[in-house]
Amino acid sequence: MSPNQAPSVAPAPAGDREDAGTGPAVRLRALRKSFGAVTAVDGIDLDIARGEFFSMLGPSGSGKTTVLRMIAGFELPTSGTVELAGRDVSRLAPFQRDVNTVFQDYALFPHMNVIGNVEYGLRVKRVPRARRRERALEALRTVRLQELAQRKPGQLSGGQRQRVALARALVNRPRVLLLDEPLGALDLKLRQAMQIELKQIQREVGITFVFVTHDQDEALTMSDRIAVFNDGLIEQVGTPAEVYERPASAFVAGFVGTSNLLSGRGAEQVIGSRGVYSIRPEKIRVDTDLAVPARDGETGATGTVTGVVYAGATVRYEVALDAGGQLSVVRQNEGTAAGAPALEGSRVRLVWRQEHSFRVSEGSGETHR
Protein backbone atom coordinates (compact mmCIF):
# COMPACT_ATOMS: atom_id res chain seq x y z
CA MET A 1 0.00 0.00 0.00
CA SER A 2 1.38 3.41 -0.88
CA PRO A 3 1.52 6.14 1.77
CA ASN A 4 -1.78 7.85 2.08
CA GLN A 5 -2.47 11.08 0.34
CA ALA A 6 -3.24 14.24 2.26
CA PRO A 7 -6.67 14.00 3.86
CA SER A 8 -9.49 15.42 1.82
CA VAL A 9 -10.80 17.28 4.85
CA ALA A 10 -8.20 19.85 5.85
CA PRO A 11 -7.28 19.23 9.49
CA ALA A 12 -7.37 22.04 12.03
CA PRO A 13 -3.97 23.43 13.02
CA ALA A 14 -2.33 21.43 15.79
CA GLY A 15 -2.98 23.86 18.61
CA ASP A 16 -0.28 25.91 20.28
CA ARG A 17 2.56 23.42 20.32
CA GLU A 18 5.90 25.12 19.83
CA ASP A 19 8.00 21.96 19.76
CA ALA A 20 5.96 20.65 16.88
CA GLY A 21 8.67 18.60 15.17
CA THR A 22 8.16 17.36 11.66
CA GLY A 23 5.98 14.79 10.01
CA PRO A 24 2.41 13.73 10.69
CA ALA A 25 1.08 13.29 14.23
CA VAL A 26 1.25 9.51 13.87
CA ARG A 27 3.06 7.54 11.20
CA LEU A 28 2.95 3.74 11.14
CA ARG A 29 5.21 1.83 8.80
CA ALA A 30 4.94 -1.92 8.09
CA LEU A 31 3.60 -2.36 11.60
CA ARG A 32 3.16 -5.97 12.66
CA LYS A 33 2.23 -7.66 15.92
CA SER A 34 2.04 -11.36 16.62
CA PHE A 35 0.93 -13.03 19.82
CA GLY A 36 2.47 -16.48 19.56
CA ALA A 37 1.07 -18.05 16.42
CA VAL A 38 -1.68 -15.43 16.07
CA THR A 39 -0.99 -12.39 13.93
CA ALA A 40 -3.09 -9.54 15.26
CA VAL A 41 -1.69 -6.81 13.03
CA ASP A 42 -0.28 -7.85 9.70
CA GLY A 43 1.73 -4.99 8.27
CA ILE A 44 0.06 -1.60 8.44
CA ASP A 45 1.07 1.73 6.89
CA LEU A 46 -0.84 4.75 8.06
CA ASP A 47 -0.38 8.50 8.38
CA ILE A 48 -2.59 10.46 10.76
CA ALA A 49 -2.44 14.22 10.22
CA ARG A 50 -2.14 16.76 13.02
CA GLY A 51 -5.40 17.92 14.50
CA GLU A 52 -7.31 15.16 12.79
CA PHE A 53 -10.18 13.21 14.31
CA PHE A 54 -9.20 9.80 13.04
CA SER A 55 -11.23 6.63 13.62
CA MET A 56 -10.07 3.07 13.44
CA LEU A 57 -13.16 1.05 12.66
CA GLY A 58 -13.48 -2.70 12.51
CA PRO A 59 -15.01 -5.79 14.09
CA SER A 60 -13.52 -7.19 17.29
CA GLY A 61 -10.31 -9.05 16.60
CA SER A 62 -9.54 -6.96 13.51
CA GLY A 63 -6.40 -5.52 15.12
CA LYS A 64 -7.54 -1.94 15.69
CA THR A 65 -7.10 -2.01 19.46
CA THR A 66 -3.70 -3.66 19.10
CA VAL A 67 -2.60 -0.83 16.81
CA LEU A 68 -3.83 1.68 19.40
CA ARG A 69 -1.92 -0.13 22.15
CA MET A 70 1.23 -0.06 20.05
CA ILE A 71 0.88 3.69 19.55
CA ALA A 72 0.41 4.08 23.32
CA GLY A 73 3.35 1.79 24.07
CA PHE A 74 1.49 -0.97 25.94
CA GLU A 75 2.52 -3.43 23.25
CA LEU A 76 5.81 -3.47 21.39
CA PRO A 77 5.58 -4.14 17.66
CA THR A 78 6.92 -7.46 16.39
CA SER A 79 8.29 -5.45 13.48
CA GLY A 80 7.74 -2.07 11.87
CA THR A 81 7.82 1.41 13.37
CA VAL A 82 5.63 3.91 15.19
CA GLU A 83 6.54 7.57 14.73
CA LEU A 84 5.05 10.50 16.61
CA ALA A 85 5.67 13.85 14.88
CA GLY A 86 8.64 12.40 13.04
CA ARG A 87 10.24 10.77 16.09
CA ASP A 88 10.59 6.99 16.19
CA VAL A 89 9.04 5.82 19.47
CA SER A 90 8.61 2.14 18.55
CA ARG A 91 10.68 0.89 21.50
CA LEU A 92 9.85 3.53 24.11
CA ALA A 93 7.84 2.85 27.26
CA PRO A 94 4.35 4.39 27.59
CA PHE A 95 5.63 7.05 30.02
CA GLN A 96 8.21 8.19 27.48
CA ARG A 97 5.62 8.93 24.79
CA ASP A 98 3.73 12.14 24.28
CA VAL A 99 0.35 10.42 23.98
CA ASN A 100 -2.45 9.77 26.45
CA THR A 101 -5.19 7.20 26.44
CA VAL A 102 -8.85 7.15 27.42
CA PHE A 103 -9.51 3.54 28.34
CA GLN A 104 -12.60 1.58 27.55
CA ASP A 105 -13.27 0.98 31.26
CA TYR A 106 -11.84 4.45 32.08
CA ALA A 107 -9.36 2.99 34.62
CA LEU A 108 -9.89 5.87 37.05
CA PHE A 109 -7.83 5.38 40.21
CA PRO A 110 -10.43 4.36 42.81
CA HIS A 111 -8.41 5.64 45.78
CA MET A 112 -8.13 9.19 44.45
CA ASN A 113 -10.87 11.75 44.02
CA VAL A 114 -11.70 13.34 40.69
CA ILE A 115 -9.21 16.20 40.93
CA GLY A 116 -6.54 13.77 42.15
CA ASN A 117 -7.14 11.63 39.09
CA VAL A 118 -7.05 14.56 36.71
CA GLU A 119 -3.85 16.08 38.08
CA TYR A 120 -2.06 12.71 38.29
CA GLY A 121 -0.16 13.20 35.04
CA LEU A 122 1.05 16.62 36.15
CA ARG A 123 1.91 15.31 39.62
CA VAL A 124 4.25 12.61 38.29
CA LYS A 125 5.85 15.23 36.04
CA ARG A 126 6.47 17.34 39.15
CA VAL A 127 4.41 20.33 38.10
CA PRO A 128 4.09 22.58 41.20
CA ARG A 129 0.94 21.98 43.24
CA ALA A 130 -0.78 25.31 42.61
CA ARG A 131 -0.08 25.20 38.90
CA ARG A 132 -1.37 21.65 38.47
CA ARG A 133 -4.54 22.38 40.50
CA GLU A 134 -5.24 25.25 38.17
CA ARG A 135 -4.71 23.19 35.04
CA ALA A 136 -6.72 20.26 36.41
CA LEU A 137 -9.66 22.54 37.17
CA GLU A 138 -9.37 24.01 33.71
CA ALA A 139 -9.51 20.51 32.20
CA LEU A 140 -12.54 19.70 34.34
CA ARG A 141 -14.19 22.87 33.06
CA THR A 142 -13.56 21.72 29.50
CA VAL A 143 -15.58 18.57 30.21
CA ARG A 144 -18.08 20.51 32.36
CA LEU A 145 -17.40 18.67 35.62
CA GLN A 146 -15.67 21.25 37.83
CA GLU A 147 -18.31 20.96 40.58
CA LEU A 148 -17.56 17.25 41.10
CA ALA A 149 -13.82 17.72 41.74
CA GLN A 150 -13.91 16.26 45.25
CA ARG A 151 -15.95 13.14 44.45
CA LYS A 152 -14.50 9.64 44.32
CA PRO A 153 -14.85 7.76 40.99
CA GLY A 154 -17.19 5.28 42.71
CA GLN A 155 -19.68 8.10 43.29
CA LEU A 156 -19.94 9.07 39.61
CA SER A 157 -22.23 7.91 36.83
CA GLY A 158 -20.86 6.24 33.71
CA GLY A 159 -21.02 9.42 31.66
CA GLN A 160 -19.28 11.44 34.37
CA ARG A 161 -16.49 8.87 34.67
CA GLN A 162 -16.04 9.06 30.93
CA ARG A 163 -15.53 12.83 31.17
CA VAL A 164 -13.09 12.51 34.05
CA ALA A 165 -11.07 10.03 32.00
CA LEU A 166 -11.08 12.51 29.14
CA ALA A 167 -10.01 15.40 31.38
CA ARG A 168 -7.27 13.27 32.97
CA ALA A 169 -5.81 12.64 29.52
CA LEU A 170 -6.33 16.14 28.09
CA VAL A 171 -4.73 17.94 31.03
CA ASN A 172 -1.32 16.72 29.84
CA ARG A 173 -1.86 18.37 26.44
CA PRO A 174 -0.61 15.26 24.62
CA ARG A 175 0.43 15.30 21.00
CA VAL A 176 -2.12 12.56 20.32
CA LEU A 177 -5.11 11.41 22.35
CA LEU A 178 -5.98 7.72 21.99
CA LEU A 179 -9.54 6.65 22.73
CA ASP A 180 -10.29 2.94 23.06
CA GLU A 181 -14.04 2.53 22.50
CA PRO A 182 -14.67 5.17 25.17
CA LEU A 183 -18.42 5.31 24.58
CA GLY A 184 -19.00 1.56 24.57
CA ALA A 185 -20.24 1.40 28.16
CA LEU A 186 -22.79 4.21 27.83
CA ASP A 187 -26.44 3.85 26.90
CA LEU A 188 -27.63 4.99 23.48
CA LYS A 189 -28.89 8.50 24.32
CA LEU A 190 -25.83 9.38 26.38
CA ARG A 191 -23.59 7.93 23.71
CA GLN A 192 -25.09 10.13 21.02
CA ALA A 193 -24.75 13.20 23.23
CA MET A 194 -21.14 12.34 24.01
CA GLN A 195 -20.36 11.82 20.30
CA ILE A 196 -21.25 15.44 19.60
CA GLU A 197 -19.51 16.70 22.73
CA LEU A 198 -16.33 14.74 22.05
CA LYS A 199 -16.14 16.18 18.57
CA GLN A 200 -16.64 19.70 19.99
CA ILE A 201 -13.93 19.22 22.58
CA GLN A 202 -11.58 17.93 19.92
CA ARG A 203 -12.13 21.08 17.85
CA GLU A 204 -11.62 23.27 20.94
CA VAL A 205 -8.33 21.71 22.04
CA GLY A 206 -7.03 20.99 18.53
CA ILE A 207 -5.33 17.76 19.61
CA THR A 208 -5.14 14.78 17.25
CA PHE A 209 -7.71 12.18 18.32
CA VAL A 210 -7.32 8.53 17.39
CA PHE A 211 -10.60 6.83 18.11
CA VAL A 212 -11.11 3.08 18.12
CA THR A 213 -14.64 1.81 17.61
CA HIS A 214 -16.62 -1.06 16.17
CA ASP A 215 -19.65 1.18 15.74
CA GLN A 216 -19.89 2.43 12.15
CA ASP A 217 -22.39 5.18 13.01
CA GLU A 218 -20.02 6.54 15.62
CA ALA A 219 -17.13 6.54 13.16
CA LEU A 220 -19.16 8.15 10.38
CA THR A 221 -20.57 10.82 12.70
CA MET A 222 -17.38 11.97 14.37
CA SER A 223 -14.41 11.38 12.11
CA ASP A 224 -12.44 13.46 9.66
CA ARG A 225 -11.12 10.20 8.29
CA ILE A 226 -11.73 6.52 8.95
CA ALA A 227 -9.52 3.46 8.57
CA VAL A 228 -11.53 0.28 8.17
CA PHE A 229 -9.76 -2.71 9.72
CA ASN A 230 -10.27 -6.33 8.87
CA ASP A 231 -8.22 -9.30 9.92
CA GLY A 232 -5.11 -7.34 10.88
CA LEU A 233 -5.11 -5.20 7.75
CA ILE A 234 -6.53 -1.85 6.71
CA GLU A 235 -9.09 -2.32 3.95
CA GLN A 236 -9.65 1.34 3.25
CA VAL A 237 -8.74 4.80 4.51
CA GLY A 238 -10.91 7.75 3.63
CA THR A 239 -13.38 10.39 4.71
CA PRO A 240 -16.72 9.11 6.02
CA ALA A 241 -18.32 9.98 2.68
CA GLU A 242 -15.63 8.16 0.71
CA VAL A 243 -15.84 5.06 2.85
CA TYR A 244 -19.61 4.98 2.75
CA GLU A 245 -20.27 6.02 -0.83
CA ARG A 246 -17.27 4.26 -2.38
CA PRO A 247 -16.37 1.24 -0.28
CA ALA A 248 -13.15 -0.24 -1.65
CA SER A 249 -14.01 -3.84 -0.89
CA ALA A 250 -16.94 -6.10 -0.27
CA PHE A 251 -15.93 -6.17 3.39
CA VAL A 252 -16.07 -2.40 3.76
CA ALA A 253 -19.38 -2.27 1.91
CA GLY A 254 -20.79 -4.81 4.34
CA PHE A 255 -19.28 -3.43 7.52
CA VAL A 256 -20.00 0.25 6.93
CA GLY A 257 -23.70 0.39 6.25
CA THR A 258 -25.84 -2.45 5.01
CA SER A 259 -24.33 -4.95 2.65
CA ASN A 260 -26.02 -5.00 -0.72
CA LEU A 261 -23.87 -6.94 -3.13
CA LEU A 262 -24.60 -8.16 -6.59
CA SER A 263 -22.27 -10.78 -8.05
CA GLY A 264 -21.99 -13.57 -10.57
CA ARG A 265 -24.87 -14.06 -13.04
CA GLY A 266 -27.03 -11.40 -11.37
CA ALA A 267 -24.34 -8.76 -11.84
CA GLU A 268 -23.71 -9.84 -15.41
CA GLN A 269 -27.36 -9.52 -16.38
CA VAL A 270 -28.23 -6.36 -14.48
CA ILE A 271 -25.05 -4.33 -14.76
CA GLY A 272 -23.51 -5.93 -17.79
CA SER A 273 -20.30 -7.42 -16.53
CA ARG A 274 -19.11 -9.98 -14.01
CA GLY A 275 -17.64 -8.92 -10.68
CA VAL A 276 -18.90 -7.82 -7.29
CA TYR A 277 -21.00 -4.65 -7.18
CA SER A 278 -22.22 -2.70 -4.19
CA ILE A 279 -25.40 -0.62 -4.02
CA ARG A 280 -26.59 1.19 -0.89
CA PRO A 281 -30.18 0.19 -0.03
CA GLU A 282 -31.37 3.81 0.24
CA LYS A 283 -30.18 4.63 -3.29
CA ILE A 284 -32.67 2.22 -4.87
CA ARG A 285 -36.19 3.24 -5.93
CA VAL A 286 -39.08 0.79 -5.95
CA ASP A 287 -41.49 1.02 -8.84
CA THR A 288 -44.64 -1.08 -9.05
CA ASP A 289 -45.10 -0.24 -12.72
CA LEU A 290 -42.87 -2.77 -14.49
CA ALA A 291 -43.33 -1.25 -17.92
CA VAL A 292 -41.63 2.11 -17.27
CA PRO A 293 -38.34 2.11 -19.20
CA ALA A 294 -35.13 3.07 -17.42
CA ARG A 295 -34.21 6.73 -17.85
CA ASP A 296 -30.83 7.91 -18.99
CA GLY A 297 -28.04 6.96 -16.62
CA GLU A 298 -30.22 4.57 -14.66
CA THR A 299 -30.04 0.85 -14.10
CA GLY A 300 -33.07 -1.26 -13.45
CA ALA A 301 -33.95 -4.82 -12.51
CA THR A 302 -37.19 -6.63 -11.90
CA GLY A 303 -37.89 -8.89 -8.98
CA THR A 304 -40.33 -10.13 -6.38
CA VAL A 305 -40.74 -8.62 -2.90
CA THR A 306 -40.01 -11.42 -0.42
CA GLY A 307 -40.15 -9.40 2.77
CA VAL A 308 -41.19 -6.02 4.16
CA VAL A 309 -39.75 -4.75 7.44
CA TYR A 310 -41.44 -1.75 8.98
CA ALA A 311 -38.96 0.30 11.10
CA GLY A 312 -40.86 3.48 11.87
CA ALA A 313 -39.00 6.17 9.97
CA THR A 314 -38.06 3.78 7.18
CA VAL A 315 -39.38 0.66 5.50
CA ARG A 316 -37.06 -2.04 4.23
CA TYR A 317 -37.94 -4.29 1.30
CA GLU A 318 -36.18 -7.54 0.48
CA VAL A 319 -36.37 -8.20 -3.23
CA ALA A 320 -35.36 -11.41 -5.04
CA LEU A 321 -34.15 -10.42 -8.51
CA ASP A 322 -35.28 -12.36 -11.55
CA ALA A 323 -31.68 -12.29 -12.74
CA GLY A 324 -30.53 -13.92 -9.50
CA GLY A 325 -29.43 -12.40 -6.25
CA GLN A 326 -31.14 -10.49 -3.50
CA LEU A 327 -31.25 -6.73 -2.83
CA SER A 328 -32.39 -4.74 0.19
CA VAL A 329 -34.12 -1.44 -0.44
CA VAL A 330 -34.69 1.17 2.26
CA ARG A 331 -37.27 3.89 1.65
CA GLN A 332 -38.35 6.80 3.78
CA ASN A 333 -41.71 6.10 5.33
CA GLU A 334 -43.56 8.90 3.52
CA GLY A 335 -46.94 7.49 4.42
CA THR A 336 -48.19 7.88 0.84
CA ALA A 337 -47.87 4.26 -0.21
CA ALA A 338 -51.18 2.47 0.18
CA GLY A 339 -49.89 0.23 2.95
CA ALA A 340 -46.34 -0.94 2.46
CA PRO A 341 -46.90 -4.50 3.68
CA ALA A 342 -49.33 -5.00 0.79
CA LEU A 343 -46.29 -5.06 -1.50
CA GLU A 344 -45.17 -8.37 -0.08
CA GLY A 345 -45.17 -11.01 -2.82
CA SER A 346 -45.78 -8.52 -5.61
CA ARG A 347 -43.63 -7.90 -8.66
CA VAL A 348 -41.60 -4.70 -8.62
CA ARG A 349 -39.00 -2.90 -10.63
CA LEU A 350 -35.88 -1.56 -8.85
CA VAL A 351 -34.19 1.50 -10.29
CA TRP A 352 -30.96 3.26 -9.32
CA ARG A 353 -28.53 5.69 -10.89
CA GLN A 354 -25.63 3.95 -12.54
CA GLU A 355 -22.97 5.69 -10.45
CA HIS A 356 -24.56 4.28 -7.29
CA SER A 357 -23.63 0.73 -8.17
CA PHE A 358 -19.90 0.28 -8.34
CA ARG A 359 -17.41 -2.48 -8.43
CA VAL A 360 -15.67 -3.53 -5.23
CA SER A 361 -12.77 -5.92 -4.80
CA GLU A 362 -13.92 -9.33 -3.74
CA GLY A 363 -13.53 -10.37 -0.11
CA SER A 364 -10.81 -8.78 1.95
CA GLY A 365 -7.16 -8.03 1.41
CA GLU A 366 -5.11 -5.07 0.34
CA THR A 367 -6.91 -2.51 -1.69
CA HIS A 368 -5.72 0.36 -3.81
CA ARG A 369 -7.22 3.73 -4.22
Added chain:
Amino acid sequence: MTVSRTTRLVLFGALVLGLGVIYFPLLVVLLNSVNADTTFGWPPSELTLEWWRRAIGNEGARSALWTSVRAGLAATSIALVLGTMAAFALQRYRFFGRDSISLLIILPIALPGIVTGIALNNAFRTVLGIDLGLFTVVVAHATFCIVVVFNNVIARLRRLGGNFEEASMDLGANGLTTFRLVTFPMLRSALLAGGLLAFALSFDEIIVTTFTLGAGLETLPIWILNNLFRPNQAPVVNVVAAVLIVASTVPVYLAQRLSGDTASGGRL
Protein backbone atom coordinates in the same frame (compact mmCIF):
# COMPACT_ATOMS: atom_id res chain seq x y z
CA MET B 1 -39.13 -15.95 54.27
CA THR B 2 -41.37 -16.17 57.29
CA VAL B 3 -40.51 -18.56 60.05
CA SER B 4 -42.91 -19.71 62.75
CA ARG B 5 -42.36 -18.56 66.30
CA THR B 6 -41.39 -22.03 67.50
CA THR B 7 -38.84 -22.46 64.72
CA ARG B 8 -37.36 -19.10 65.52
CA LEU B 9 -37.01 -20.01 69.20
CA VAL B 10 -35.38 -23.34 68.36
CA LEU B 11 -32.95 -21.71 65.92
CA PHE B 12 -32.09 -19.02 68.41
CA GLY B 13 -31.50 -21.64 71.07
CA ALA B 14 -29.16 -23.53 68.72
CA LEU B 15 -27.26 -20.34 68.04
CA VAL B 16 -26.81 -19.55 71.72
CA LEU B 17 -25.79 -23.13 72.47
CA GLY B 18 -23.27 -23.20 69.61
CA LEU B 19 -21.66 -19.91 70.48
CA GLY B 20 -21.77 -20.85 74.17
CA VAL B 21 -19.83 -24.06 73.59
CA ILE B 22 -17.15 -22.07 71.79
CA TYR B 23 -16.89 -18.98 73.93
CA PHE B 24 -17.82 -20.03 77.47
CA PRO B 25 -14.57 -21.99 78.00
CA LEU B 26 -12.59 -19.01 76.73
CA LEU B 27 -14.44 -16.83 79.20
CA VAL B 28 -13.52 -19.27 81.98
CA VAL B 29 -9.85 -18.94 81.06
CA LEU B 30 -10.09 -15.17 81.18
CA LEU B 31 -11.86 -15.31 84.57
CA ASN B 32 -9.44 -17.83 86.01
CA SER B 33 -6.56 -15.53 85.18
CA VAL B 34 -7.89 -13.28 87.95
CA ASN B 35 -9.25 -16.07 90.19
CA ALA B 36 -7.61 -15.87 93.64
CA ASP B 37 -8.20 -19.59 94.31
CA THR B 38 -5.19 -21.65 93.12
CA THR B 39 -7.37 -24.73 92.57
CA PHE B 40 -9.74 -22.66 90.40
CA GLY B 41 -12.80 -23.34 92.48
CA TRP B 42 -15.97 -22.20 90.81
CA PRO B 43 -17.36 -19.60 91.11
CA PRO B 44 -14.29 -17.51 92.00
CA SER B 45 -14.41 -16.55 95.64
CA GLU B 46 -12.10 -13.61 95.24
CA LEU B 47 -10.43 -11.73 92.38
CA THR B 48 -6.73 -10.90 92.17
CA LEU B 49 -4.13 -9.51 89.79
CA GLU B 50 -1.41 -11.53 91.50
CA TRP B 51 -1.18 -14.06 88.65
CA TRP B 52 -0.80 -11.29 86.08
CA ARG B 53 1.97 -9.76 88.17
CA ARG B 54 3.69 -13.13 88.44
CA ALA B 55 3.26 -13.85 84.74
CA ILE B 56 4.86 -10.57 83.82
CA GLY B 57 7.75 -11.39 86.09
CA ASN B 58 8.05 -14.92 84.70
CA GLU B 59 11.29 -15.23 82.75
CA GLY B 60 10.18 -18.28 80.72
CA ALA B 61 6.87 -16.74 79.68
CA ARG B 62 8.50 -13.47 78.71
CA SER B 63 11.17 -15.05 76.56
CA ALA B 64 8.52 -17.32 74.99
CA LEU B 65 6.44 -14.27 74.11
CA TRP B 66 9.47 -12.61 72.55
CA THR B 67 10.22 -15.74 70.51
CA SER B 68 6.60 -15.88 69.31
CA VAL B 69 6.61 -12.23 68.30
CA ARG B 70 9.86 -12.55 66.38
CA ALA B 71 8.72 -15.74 64.64
CA GLY B 72 5.36 -14.18 63.81
CA LEU B 73 6.83 -10.97 62.40
CA ALA B 74 9.47 -12.76 60.35
CA ALA B 75 7.02 -15.31 58.95
CA THR B 76 4.52 -12.55 58.17
CA SER B 77 7.15 -10.50 56.34
CA ILE B 78 8.17 -13.44 54.18
CA ALA B 79 4.52 -14.26 53.53
CA LEU B 80 3.74 -10.68 52.53
CA VAL B 81 6.49 -10.53 49.95
CA LEU B 82 6.09 -14.01 48.48
CA GLY B 83 2.29 -14.13 48.74
CA THR B 84 1.91 -10.80 46.96
CA MET B 85 4.32 -11.76 44.22
CA ALA B 86 2.56 -15.08 43.71
CA ALA B 87 -0.84 -13.36 43.56
CA PHE B 88 0.40 -10.91 40.93
CA ALA B 89 1.95 -13.67 38.86
CA LEU B 90 -1.19 -15.81 38.91
CA GLN B 91 -3.66 -12.99 38.40
CA ARG B 92 -1.83 -11.01 35.73
CA TYR B 93 -0.09 -13.59 33.60
CA ARG B 94 -1.09 -16.72 31.74
CA PHE B 95 1.52 -19.44 31.75
CA PHE B 96 1.89 -23.19 31.66
CA GLY B 97 0.90 -24.86 34.94
CA ARG B 98 -0.81 -21.78 36.33
CA ASP B 99 -3.73 -23.64 37.90
CA SER B 100 -1.50 -26.28 39.47
CA ILE B 101 0.69 -23.61 41.03
CA SER B 102 -2.37 -21.91 42.46
CA LEU B 103 -3.35 -25.21 44.11
CA LEU B 104 0.17 -25.85 45.37
CA ILE B 105 0.29 -22.44 47.04
CA ILE B 106 -3.00 -22.93 48.85
CA LEU B 107 -2.41 -26.56 49.83
CA PRO B 108 -0.18 -26.02 52.92
CA ILE B 109 -3.05 -24.55 54.91
CA ALA B 110 -5.09 -27.69 54.35
CA LEU B 111 -2.29 -30.17 55.04
CA PRO B 112 -2.36 -31.67 58.54
CA GLY B 113 0.11 -29.77 60.71
CA ILE B 114 1.71 -32.98 61.87
CA VAL B 115 2.53 -33.97 58.28
CA THR B 116 3.98 -30.55 57.49
CA GLY B 117 5.89 -30.68 60.76
CA ILE B 118 7.46 -34.09 60.20
CA ALA B 119 8.22 -33.31 56.56
CA LEU B 120 9.94 -30.03 57.35
CA ASN B 121 11.77 -31.54 60.32
CA ASN B 122 13.19 -34.23 58.05
CA ALA B 123 14.00 -31.83 55.27
CA PHE B 124 15.78 -29.37 57.51
CA ARG B 125 17.84 -31.82 59.50
CA THR B 126 18.68 -34.65 57.14
CA VAL B 127 18.37 -33.20 53.64
CA LEU B 128 19.41 -29.59 54.08
CA GLY B 129 21.59 -30.07 57.14
CA ILE B 130 20.17 -27.02 58.91
CA ASP B 131 20.06 -27.03 62.71
CA LEU B 132 16.61 -26.43 64.13
CA GLY B 133 16.20 -22.96 65.59
CA LEU B 134 14.12 -19.85 65.21
CA PHE B 135 14.91 -19.70 61.49
CA THR B 136 13.36 -23.12 60.83
CA VAL B 137 10.19 -22.11 62.69
CA VAL B 138 9.95 -18.95 60.61
CA VAL B 139 10.25 -20.88 57.36
CA ALA B 140 7.73 -23.47 58.53
CA HIS B 141 5.21 -20.82 59.56
CA ALA B 142 5.72 -18.91 56.32
CA THR B 143 4.50 -21.95 54.34
CA PHE B 144 0.96 -21.47 55.59
CA CYS B 145 1.11 -17.72 56.24
CA ILE B 146 1.70 -17.19 52.51
CA VAL B 147 -1.71 -18.70 51.86
CA VAL B 148 -3.70 -16.04 53.70
CA VAL B 149 -1.70 -13.18 52.17
CA PHE B 150 -2.02 -14.74 48.72
CA ASN B 151 -5.78 -15.19 49.12
CA ASN B 152 -6.31 -11.62 50.30
CA VAL B 153 -4.20 -10.04 47.58
CA ILE B 154 -5.58 -12.14 44.72
CA ALA B 155 -9.12 -11.38 45.82
CA ARG B 156 -8.32 -7.68 45.78
CA LEU B 157 -6.66 -7.88 42.38
CA ARG B 158 -9.65 -9.72 40.97
CA ARG B 159 -12.08 -7.18 42.33
CA LEU B 160 -10.04 -4.23 41.10
CA GLY B 161 -9.63 -5.60 37.58
CA GLY B 162 -8.92 -2.81 35.17
CA ASN B 163 -5.69 -1.51 33.82
CA PHE B 164 -4.69 0.99 36.46
CA GLU B 165 -0.99 0.39 36.00
CA GLU B 166 -1.27 0.99 32.27
CA ALA B 167 -3.24 4.16 32.93
CA SER B 168 -0.57 5.36 35.34
CA MET B 169 2.29 4.71 32.95
CA ASP B 170 0.31 6.27 30.14
CA LEU B 171 0.09 9.43 32.25
CA GLY B 172 3.85 9.57 32.57
CA ALA B 173 4.69 7.57 35.70
CA ASN B 174 7.49 5.01 35.52
CA GLY B 175 7.21 1.56 37.10
CA LEU B 176 8.38 2.59 40.56
CA THR B 177 6.15 5.67 40.76
CA THR B 178 3.23 3.59 39.52
CA PHE B 179 3.76 1.07 42.31
CA ARG B 180 4.11 3.81 44.92
CA LEU B 181 1.11 5.92 43.88
CA VAL B 182 -1.30 3.40 42.37
CA THR B 183 -0.61 -0.30 42.93
CA PHE B 184 0.43 -0.20 46.59
CA PRO B 185 -2.32 2.17 47.82
CA MET B 186 -4.94 -0.01 46.18
CA LEU B 187 -3.53 -3.15 47.82
CA ARG B 188 -2.71 -1.61 51.19
CA SER B 189 -5.75 -2.75 53.14
CA ALA B 190 -5.60 -6.22 51.60
CA LEU B 191 -1.94 -6.50 52.59
CA LEU B 192 -2.70 -5.34 56.13
CA ALA B 193 -5.57 -7.80 56.47
CA GLY B 194 -3.48 -10.64 55.09
CA GLY B 195 -0.55 -9.69 57.31
CA LEU B 196 -2.66 -9.58 60.46
CA LEU B 197 -4.20 -12.97 59.72
CA ALA B 198 -0.79 -14.42 58.96
CA PHE B 199 0.58 -13.10 62.23
CA ALA B 200 -2.36 -14.53 64.16
CA LEU B 201 -1.87 -17.91 62.48
CA SER B 202 1.80 -17.97 63.33
CA PHE B 203 1.34 -16.70 66.85
CA ASP B 204 -0.82 -19.59 68.07
CA GLU B 205 0.63 -22.39 65.93
CA ILE B 206 1.81 -25.38 67.94
CA ILE B 207 2.06 -28.59 65.93
CA VAL B 208 4.42 -27.52 63.16
CA THR B 209 6.32 -25.46 65.72
CA THR B 210 6.92 -28.53 67.87
CA PHE B 211 8.74 -30.24 65.02
CA THR B 212 10.77 -27.30 63.80
CA LEU B 213 11.76 -25.43 66.96
CA GLY B 214 15.34 -25.65 68.12
CA ALA B 215 16.26 -27.00 71.55
CA GLY B 216 16.05 -24.41 74.32
CA LEU B 217 13.58 -22.22 72.46
CA GLU B 218 9.91 -21.92 73.34
CA THR B 219 7.11 -20.06 71.64
CA LEU B 220 4.21 -18.98 73.80
CA PRO B 221 1.89 -21.89 72.92
CA ILE B 222 4.73 -24.37 73.50
CA TRP B 223 5.49 -22.76 76.83
CA ILE B 224 1.85 -23.21 77.84
CA LEU B 225 1.92 -26.86 76.83
CA ASN B 226 5.10 -27.46 78.80
CA ASN B 227 3.82 -25.72 81.92
CA LEU B 228 0.19 -26.80 81.81
CA PHE B 229 0.55 -29.68 84.23
CA ARG B 230 2.92 -28.11 86.69
CA PRO B 231 0.63 -27.19 89.63
CA ASN B 232 2.59 -24.13 90.67
CA GLN B 233 2.59 -22.71 87.14
CA ALA B 234 -1.12 -23.25 86.49
CA PRO B 235 -2.30 -19.73 87.40
CA VAL B 236 0.38 -18.17 85.20
CA VAL B 237 -0.63 -20.48 82.34
CA ASN B 238 -4.13 -19.06 82.58
CA VAL B 239 -2.77 -15.54 82.27
CA VAL B 240 -0.67 -16.44 79.25
CA ALA B 241 -3.65 -18.17 77.67
CA ALA B 242 -5.71 -15.03 78.22
CA VAL B 243 -2.99 -12.98 76.53
CA LEU B 244 -3.00 -15.40 73.59
CA ILE B 245 -6.77 -15.11 73.23
CA VAL B 246 -6.55 -11.33 73.00
CA ALA B 247 -3.47 -11.39 70.79
CA SER B 248 -5.22 -13.69 68.29
CA THR B 249 -8.63 -12.04 68.40
CA VAL B 250 -7.59 -8.47 67.74
CA PRO B 251 -5.73 -9.12 64.47
CA VAL B 252 -8.54 -11.33 63.16
CA TYR B 253 -11.11 -8.69 64.04
CA LEU B 254 -9.09 -5.96 62.33
CA ALA B 255 -8.44 -8.14 59.30
CA GLN B 256 -12.15 -8.78 58.92
CA ARG B 257 -12.92 -5.07 59.13
CA LEU B 258 -10.29 -4.34 56.48
CA SER B 259 -11.43 -7.05 54.10
CA GLY B 260 -14.97 -5.75 54.32
CA ASP B 261 -13.72 -2.27 53.51
CA THR B 262 -14.11 -2.63 49.76
CA ALA B 263 -16.24 0.25 48.56
CA SER B 264 -13.63 2.82 49.46
CA GLY B 265 -10.93 0.82 47.69
CA GLY B 266 -8.87 0.75 50.86
CA ARG B 267 -8.67 4.05 52.62
CA LEU B 268 -6.32 2.90 55.37
